[in-house]
Amino acid sequence: MENLELIFSEIFLSLSIMFLLIFGVFKKNSSTLIQNISIIVLLITVVITFNETIGITEVKLFNGSIIIDYLSSFMKIITLLAAFLVLIISSSYLKTFKIFKIEYPILILSSVLGMMIMISSYDLIVFYMGLELQSLALYVLATFNRDQIKSSEAGLKYFVLSALSSGLLLYGCSLIYGFTGSTNFDVITDQLNSNEYTLTFGIVFILVGLAFKISAVPFHMWAPDVYEGSPTSVTLFFTMVPKIAALTVLIRFLYVPFINLFDQWQMILIFLSIASMVFGAIAAIGQRNLKRLIAYSSISHIGYAIAGLTTGTNEGIQSSIIYITIYILMNLGLFSCLLMLKRNENYYETLDDLSGLSKNHPLLSLSLLLILFSLAGIPPLAGFFAKFYVFKAVIEQSMYFLAIVGLLSTVIAAFYYLRIIKIIYFDKEKEKYDNDHGFWLKFSLSVSTVFILIYFIFPSQIIDAVSKINIIQ
Amino acid sequence: MNFPILSSLILLPLIGAFFLFFIRSNKENNFTVKYVALFTSLVNFVLSIYLWILFDQTTSEFQFVEDRIWIQNLINYKVGVDGISILFILLTTFITPLCIISINNSIKDRLTEFLIAVLIMETFMIGVFCSLDLVVFYLFFEAGLIPMFLIIGIWGGARRVYSAFKFFLYTLLGSVLMLVAIITIYWITGTTDVVKLYELGIDPKYQNLLWLAFFSSFAVKTPMWPVHTWLPDAHVEAPTAGSVLLAAILLKMAGYGFIRFSLGLFPAASEIFTPLIYLLSVIAIIFTSLIALMQEDMKKLIAYSSVAHMGFVTLGIFTIQQQGIEGSIIQMISHGLVSAALFLCVGVVYDRMHSRLINTYGGIVSIIPKYSVLFMLFTLAALGLPGTSGFVGEFLILMAAFKDNFLVAVIASLGVIIGAAYMLWLYKRVVFGKLINSDLKQMVDLNKSEIVILTCLAVPTLFFGFYPEPLINTIEISISDLIKAYNIEIASKI
Numbered sequence: 028m029e030n031l032e033l034i035f036s037e038i039f040l041s042l043s044i045m046f047l048l049i050f051g052v053f054k055k056n057s058s059t060l061i062q063n064i065s066i067i068v069l070l071i072t073v074v075i076t077f078n079e080t081i082g083i084t085e086v087k088l089f090n091g092s093i094i095i096d097y098l099s100s101f102m103k104i105i106t107l108l109a110a111f112l113v114l115i116i117s118s119s120y121l122k123t124f125k126i127f128k129i130e131y132p133i134l135i136l137s138s139v140l141g142m143m144i145m146i147s148s149y150d151l152i153v154f155y156m157g158l159e160l161q162s163l164a165l166y167v168l169a170t171f172n173r174d175q176i177k178s179s180e181a182g183l184k185y186f187v188l189s190a191l192s193s194g195l196l197l198y199g200c201s202l203i204y205g206f207t208g209s210t211n212f213d214v215i216t217d218q219l220n221s222n223e224y225t226l227t228f229g230i231v232f233i234l235v236g237l238a239f240k241i242s243a244v245p246f247h248m249w250a251p252d253v254y255e256g257s258p259t260s261v262t263l264f265f266t267m268v269p270k271i272a273a274l275t276v277l278i279r280f281l282y283v284p285f286i287n288l289f290d291q292w293q294m295i296l297i298f299l300s301i302a303s304m305v306f307g308a309i310a311a312i313g314q315r316n317l318k319r320l321i322a323y324s325s326i327s328h329i330g331y332a333i334a335g336l337t338t339g340t341n342e343g344i345q346s347s348i349i350y351i352t353i354y355i356l357m358n359l360g361l362f363s364c365l366l367m368l369k370r371n372e373n374y375y376e377t378l379d380d381l382s383g384l385s386k387n388h389p390l391l392s393l394s395l396l397l398i399l400f401s402l403a404g405i406p407p408l409a410g411f412f413a414k415f416y417v418f419k420a421v422i423e424q425s426m427y428f429l430a431i432v433g434l435l436s437t438v439i440a441a442f443y444y445l446r447i448i449k450i451i452y453f454d455k456e457k458e459k460y461d462n463d464h465g466f467w468l469k470f471s472l473s474v475s476t477v478f479i480l481i482y483f484i485f486p487s488q489i490i491d492a493v494s495k496i497n498i499i500q
Numbered sequence: 501m502n503f504p505i506l507s508s509l510i511l512l513p514l515i516g517a518f519f520l521f522f523i524r525s526n527k528e529n530n531f532t533v534k535y536v537a538l539f540t541s542l543v544n545f546v547l548s549i550y551l552w553i554l555f556d557q558t559t560s561e562f563q564f565v566e567d568r569i570w571i572q573n574l575i576n577y578k579v580g581v582d583g584i585s586i587l588f589i590l591l592t593t594f595i596t597p598l599c600i601i602s603i604n605n606s607i608k609d610r611l612t613e614f615l616i617a618v619l620i621m622e623t624f625m626i627g628v629f630c631s632l633d634l635v636v637f638y639l640f641f642e643a644g645l646i647p648m649f650l651i652i653g654i655w656g657g658a659r660r661v662y663s664a665f666k667f668f669l670y671t672l673l674g675s676v677l678m679l680v681a682i683i684t685i686y687w688i689t690g691t692t693d694v695v696k697l698y699e700l701g702i703d704p705k706y707q708n709l710l711w712l713a714f715f716s717s718f719a720v721k722t723p724m725w726p727v728h729t730w731l732p733d734a735h736v737e738a739p740t741a742g743s744v745l746l747a748a749i750l751l752k753m754a755g756y757g758f759i760r761f762s763l764g765l766f767p768a769a770s771e772i773f774t775p776l777i778y779l780l781s782v783i784a785i786i787f788t789s790l791i792a793l794m795q796e797d798m799k800k801l802i803a804y805s806s807v808a809h810m811g812f813v814t815l816g817i818f819t820i821q822q823q824g825i826e827g828s829i830i831q832m833i834s835h836g837l838v839s840a841a842l843f844l845c846v847g848v849v850y851d852r853m854h855s856r857l858i859n860t861y862g863g864i865v866s867i868i869p870k871y872s873v874l875f876m877l878f879t880l881a882a883l884g885l886p887g888t889s890g891f892v893g894e895f896l897i898l899m900a901a902f903k904d905n906f907l908v909a910v911i912a913s914l915g916v917i918i919g920a921a922y923m924l925w926l927y928k929r930v931v932f933g934k935l936i937n938s939d940l941k942q943m944v945d946l947n948k949s950e951i952v953i954l955t956c957l958a959v960p961t962l963f964f965g966f967y968p969e970p971l972i973n974t975i976e977i978s979i980s981d982l983i984k985a986y987n988i989e990i991a992s993k994i
Contacts, residue, residue: 400646405672406639415635415679422683430683434676441672442665445649449661453653483639486571 033086033095036075036103037143043068044136051129058127062118065132069111069139076103091213092150094279098496099147101348102275106146109267109355110139112474115467117260120366123374124258126172134171135264138164142272149283151200151210154276158196158240161269162189168264169257181256188249189239196236202229215284227291233280234295240273243333244302247326251314254322259374262318263362266325267355274332274351278344281336282498289339296337297429303330304433308440317365317376320443321358324402327440328354334433335417338424345493346416352489353413353482360398360475363468367391370460381447383456392451394476401479403444404437409482416490505551506564506579506630509544509589513596513619513626516540520616530611534600537615541597541622548593555586557973560981562632562695570636578632578693583978587829587971588629588749588756591836594960595748596622598953599741602844607655607739614655614741617647621745628753634682634692634761641717641753642675648742648750656737663730663737670730674720681713685765697765701989704768711769714761721754724814725784728807735803736856740847743799747806748840752832755813759825763817764982767989770818777818778908784811785915793922798846798856801926802839805882808915809835815912816897819904820986825979827896830971834881834889834964841878841957845871848950849930852943858926863935868945872931874954879927881961883920888965 031038047068051061080100087094114132121127141161148154166189170182204210206226207218219226235246242250254262281292307327314320332354335347367388368375385392401410414437421430516537523533556563562580570577581589599618607614624647627640645668653664686692689700702710720727731751735743763770785808792804809831816828848871849864850856865872881888884895894916901909935941946954964971 405646406642411639411642415683418679419683419686422680423687427680427684430680431677434680435673438669438673438676442669445665445668448649449653449664452650453661453664490571490574 061129073107094149113264134164145272146275172258177256181253185253192236192239199229199232212284243299244306251319251322255318300333304436308436343420346420350413363472382454384451386456387459399444403441407483409479513622517616517619545593560978575635579630583975585629621647632694651742652738655739660737663733666730667734674717677713678717681710707766707769711766718754718757732803743843744840748836767986781811781815789918819900821900823896824900831893838881861930862933883923892968
């Protein structure tokens, strides 16, 4: 018998999902209840994940197809917490559009389950299974506001393109299987002959698939449309949670079986990184819709996270994880602000709607100001440190070109962040927005803002937590 | 552990700003808000005077050093002062309360927020001058962009958005390369502690690129020709208090940076690039002086004159002689006082007539005599009349420059003449002449607070003009040791 208690969190989560599904079918009007139970389930899963990994350095289960180590637990906890934050702030939005249904929390839970499997996967098949589980849930989530054409369009677009990328990914997996005779990472590592150039094709295909999932340029085309069309709370989920899982897989995949082919995939990653940083920064300038703008800014941010991975060192991986963690918290604040722009049962999401916000809503504007400056990477806010760690790791490998391009694109990106600030602070005010936001919305905004603001006082905490992640032995 | 006086200096304005945050600004308590801010900044000023009294002038060691671990194995929060930085801290704490007094009428809207921005700005500026770790320095250096962007953008004039963006993006662009350089230094030497770096030295083969990266940041901030164009825009659109902060203190960060980092850390590269600095400084002095001559807008004229004055400063720093660097520091202090006063003088007439154009005015000497006298004084100080602090700085710089490079010194001296021309012409056109614009007759003379501010600025201008000893005593040892270390470094390379 395997150590089933090590995957107890996944088992618990899947049992809860099934229970909630059945419960929701038989009990009418139970959306609020199911929502609350889901939130509690997520928290319990966090606790279980946290507990089961204490004292464990690295355990492989089921013939080495699942791995439990510090990286997986850390990323799982972040995933779960991010999903928790999404759930607690989305109910008022869903209620406004009358799509507050039982399926919403359940779909989120199932995609989280898929991500947890992805994060723990140590085998191409297991990884693909997790990926599809999360993707299927995400397709439905994107179309969740099914009466709106845009939402349906977003879901369809996401489905078609995602299916294409999954196909590429599977093709890559099969190529690797063909060359090494196994899908298990350990076996692949043993079988790997670094002269096997054709293996690079397999890596490239898998990288394309993963780049699609994290929306890195040039596989980003779906992101702006899907982000714009999906319900805002789902967009929040898109920008935060799937990226954590995909990034973990990317780390695991590149740094465990294919570390010996570092020279070959490094160039691909550098290209993805530079293209994302630059393109994300430039393309966002032309956007008027905030959700589209955030889509481009998230493309740009993922470029920085990838920059950490190009280094081939543990510091690089750590910096990338720190980056994504800080980014998630900033993003949470940004979307909380977006969810507060509500007037007469209507949500506003273009740049012009922010005009003169600071006159009527000084505190909201101040938070937004801090979040935007932090996203632009201006010290002493948290976003600066995120970039600092990444570029420190990059420069330690003497990759000056990447560092300079990255930093110059922060200047370009600063332009559109500044423009939002300009609209909020310098322009004429418009009508007031509603002020009766729910507690959780205010809570998440304050968490994000306070974190951004005081991160510089306690910068060591996250570093200490992440510094235990040592993928390269 | 002694009382952490430098950290208190850094934190006090922040605490003041924090209190202000909880006071709602409206018509009745504008008064309270202003006094809270003023009180905070005055306490800070007193504290910095106390610091100056305690300061030991006989050593070039860093004093009042605080060294705390900030990020394990990476960055220490390290602050300290030597003779060079203490004067800038004094300048900052001296100018800030004056700024706060000066916003009597000019800022009606969102006064609390404005004061918060000014106080936060003070925190960052003091932080820049006393940080002894490159990362901490960068943090403060960059963070100052946020409040200044808001000051220009929210409370500025008609083209404020353009100016605020230009200011922010220009300086950010300059600074990111410095960040790359700082991380590179960390990678090469394993530390970002300035004191340790002084001892360790940096391998000359890296110095040139690092120097250029730092230079890109400082050149924009100074500003040097040809990247000075953000300054006139920022000055013209910023509210008076913003212009004062910008001219008096912000521009000094770069001059300070040149002395502390470019000379201190990269002597070999400084030696190589000195001709470049000479060239740019001389161009700045002549070119921007000529531009200043043609300006219609008073603020723009003073802004261009700032660029010219900073040209003298960079020239003086890179003569790498005792007198040159002393002159540069005195020139910076003096420019801090005088340009602040000149912007306030423009602000005074702008508040009354709502015009900054020179041809609006003329013949106001008989209407507002007190103003005319004080304006005269600062005009003369700006052109470097003996007996004002402007003279001491310029004289020392030119003296050092003559020793080093005759041609450069001659051209720079020509700049002094053009400087006198545009300042006197400005004064003539505004104050003397026939009274043509009849609206000017309604102008009232300086009120009490304006007299207080301008006198506060006039006293040190004159005092240090006649008796610069206290300034020179403070900086002397630090500079001579800096030059000694520099020369040793250069000699060892040859």
